Amino acid sequence: MLKLYYARNTCALASYIALEEAAAPYEAIRVDFGAAEQRGPEYLKINPKGRVPSLVTEWGILTETPAILAFVAQSFPAAKLAPVDDPFSFAGIQAFNSYLCSTVHVAHAHGGRGYRWADDDTSFADMKRKVPQTMRECFTLIENNMLRGPWVCGDAYTICDPYLFTISGWLGRDQVDITEFPKVNAHAEAMKARPAVQKVLREERA
Amino acid sequence: MLKLYYARNTCALASYIALEEAAAPYEAIRVDFGAAEQRGPEYLKINPKGRVPSLVTEWGILTETPAILAFVAQSFPAAKLAPVDDPFSFAGIQAFNSYLCSTVHVAHAHGGRGYRWADDDTSFADMKRKVPQTMRECFTLIENNMLRGPWVCGDAYTICDPYLFTISGWLGRDQVDITEFPKVNAHAEAMKARPAVQKVLREERA
Numbered sequence: 001m002l003k004l005y006y007a008r009n010t011c012a013l014a015s016y017i018a019l020e021e022a023a024a025p026y027e028a029i030r031v032d033f034g035a036a037e038q039r040g041p042e043y044l045k046i047n048p049k050g051r052v053p054s055l056v057t058e059w060g061i062l063t064e065t066p067a068i069l070a071f072v073a074q075s076f077p078a079a080k081l082a083p084v085d086d087p088f089s090f091a092g093i094q095a096f097n098s099y100l101c102s103t104v105h106v107a108h109a110h111g112g113r114g115y116r117w118a119d120d121d122t123s124f125a126d127m128k129r130k131v132p133q134t135m136r137e138c139f140t141l142i143e144n145n146m147l148r149g150p151w152v153c154g155d156a157y158t159i160c161d162p163y164l165f166t167i168s169g170w171l172g173r174d175q176v177d178i179t180e181f182p183k184v185n186a187h188a189e190a191m192k193a194r195p196a197v198q199k200v201l202r203e204e205r206a
Numbered sequence: 207m208l209k210l211y212y213a214r215n216t217c218a219l220a221s222y223i224a225l226e227e228a229a230a231p232y233e234a235i236r237v238d239f240g241a242a243e244q245r246g247p248e249y250l251k252i253n254p255k256g257r258v259p260s261l262v263t264e265w266g267i268l269t270e271t272p273a274i275l276a277f278v279a280q281s282f283p284a285a286k287l288a289p290v291d292d293p294f295s296f297a298g299i300q301a302f303n304s305y306l307c308s309t310v311h312v313a314h315a316h317g318g319r320g321y322r323w324a325d326d327d328t329s330f331a332d333m334k335r336k337v338p339q340t341m342r343e344c345f346t347l348i349e350n351n352m353l354r355g356p357w358v359c360g361d362a363y364t365i366c367d368p369y370l371f372t373i374s375g376w377l378g379r380d381q382v383d384i385t386e387f388p389k390v391n392a393h394a395e396a397m398k399a400r401p402a403v404q405k406v407l408r409e410e411r412a
Contacts, residue, residue, distance in 0.1 A: 071297035091277035
């Protein structure tokens with residue numbers, strides 16, 4: 001039985017949805033960021049980075065969303081969540097997810113977590129002001145160059161989709177209207193129609 | 207024949223070394239960042255993100271270091287650069303590389319590329335001041351929790367190694383002495399002793 005440690009309103013949602021789509025045997029365990037549980041000694045034993053998601057497997061613990069997503073796709077091949085045996089196509093999926101984690105998620109994080117990279121309140125305010133611009137730039141690229149439609153990789157639903165859905169869900173908070181990006185918006189609506197996504201969103205909000 | 211677009215002193219070094227270690231048929235093409243060639247129309251056709259590395263393959267173009275490294279490992283299995291058929295071990299490699307790209311590279315980038323996330327000179331100076339602290343935190347975690355030694359994954363040399371070598375090579379510029387981290391330092395020295403690494407460093411500096 002896999003154990004996914006997640007927190008509400010974080011990128012862990014992507015792994016949660018992927019596990020559900022894969023029909024994987026798993027348990028989802030909420031980490032309370034409000035109580036700073038991710039910085040407590042118990043959780044730091046699971047993930048010394050003090051972040052979510054973490055996936056406890058029978059072989060050890062995995063962290064980092066792109067790695068967990070690839071693991072789910074490779075471990076549950078019947079769900080066909082990635083073309084794991086085609087090096088180029090699989091790498092294309094990794095490239096998309098890598099862009100989300102290293103550029104888009106990072107752009108978003110400057111809105112609320114500027115203390116990771118600076119110390120002064122004036123810098124935090126400056127960073128926060130720029131977030132709508134950087135997120136808009138990222139989603140312009142996603143809309144025009146990456147998202148094939150209806151799913152990220154075209155007709156096949158893959159591990160890119162829950163990850164894009166998770167991050168496009170942050171646009172509102174970042175003061176960017178998702179409807180500026182018609183394909184991204186249609187993607188989010190298509191995601192919300194999937195039973196696995198509905199189930200996870202219900203559980204996350206419960 | 208693969209074509210790797212790279213620039214000096216960038217994370218593209220990791221993919222360059224991996225291609226060489228894999229004995230892949232490839233050509234390395236330098237992009238001149240000094241002349242802002244990465245923002246020119248010719249290069250933007252290859253990679254609309256205006257970044258390196260980009261790998262041109264017969265099936266299309268790949269970007270993002272973790273994706274290119276996984277592609278090289280999966281395409282040239284004889285080089286045994288990753289346990290591609292073991293989902294957990296392969297995901298562990300992806301997790302390490304994902305941490306390098308989304309956390310460590312990002313921490314470093316705040317030293318010279320603060321304009322990506324803010325607009326004011328005071329913010330850039332604030333970010334730059336914090337880089338030695340954030341890089342030291344990242345490398346403390348790598349030293350204590352991630353680098354098994356002698357290679358990242360233990361006795362097996364993998365696609366994690368050229369990537370770690372590339373980023374640990376930036377510590378000096380970030381005003382962190384690599385010898386504060388004995389295992390990371392020994393790793394860098396072991397990398398420099400490898401013929402493939404020596405060849406790539408010679409070519410990169412030529």
